[in-house]
Amino acid sequence: MYLGKRILGLITARGGSKGIPRKNLVNVGGKPLIGWTIDAALRSRLLDRLVLSSDDEEIIAVARSLGCDAPFVREAALAGDTAGSADVVIDCLERVPDYDYVVLLQPTSPLRSTEDIDGVIRQCLDAQAPACVSLCEVDESPFWMYAVGADKTIDPIFKNSYARRQDLPAVYSLNGAVYIAEADWFKRTRTFLSDDTCGYVMPRGRSLDIDTPSDLQYLQYVLSTPQ
Structure with a gap:
């Protein structure tokens, strides 16, 4: 709880994965990929409860063995390639009601820390914003x-006069690590992104998103390299 608000942590992990088969259960650094997110979330001082939304019995069993609550099985209609993340979040909020905020944590961001999770929560509630998302500076x-163009001429995406790299303004992109929104607001808007959403900047070193086999190989390298 933070500032008197009940905060629900939600890990989403469906069984199907095209790029990396059974991605959420792949062993990296001695534990399944999903385990890195579960461990970071369970150490949070601000989450009141952590739950899993999954359609897959094996993922559910593994998550429970690692200490994550899995109070329901996600319906197949919300587990296909065309299912939207907003539907999955709202489904969870309806099944696990009475929380003021929901924090979405995807297993594909294994390097995000507990400090990042709590930092996003604090930034959102301190700013009295309806939502906050994690970002990292782009390369x-x-x-x-x-x-x-068709005639092979080039046209700048943005008209600007920046001649030197050091003069460029800092630009950030979503890194997919942490999303938080006020629960009722999310049910109405079905998004974490709005003109009132604030951003929490994370270093690139903790912003790895696992989408391809090469991402997984890089993660294995990072975890095997002495810090």
Whole structure:
């Protein structure tokens, strides 16, 4: 609880995965991928409860063995490739009611820390914002990006006069690690993103998103490298 608000942590992990089969259960650094998110969330001082939404019995069993509550099985209609994340979050809020805020934690961000989770929560509630999302600074600035026309001429995405890299403004992208929203607000808007959403900046080193086998290989390398 923070500032008198009840806060629900939600880990979403469906069984199907095209890029990496059984991705959420792949062993990395001695535990399943989903275990890194569960461990970080269970150490949070601000989450009142952590639950899993999954359609997969094996994922549910593994999550429970690692200390994560799994009070329901997600319906198949919400587990396909076309299912939207908003539907999954709202389904959880209806099954697990009476929370003021919901924090979405995806297992594909295993390097996010407990401090990041609690930092996003504090930033959202301290700012009295309806939502907050985690971000990281991009490697390549869109101010130096171009579109190529049919005649092969190039056109800058943004008209600007930045001649030197050090003059470019900092630009950030969603890193997928932590999302928080006021529960009733999310039910109405069905999104974490609005003009009133605030951002919590994370370092790139904790912003890895596991989507491809090469991402998984890089994660294995990071975890095996002495810090």
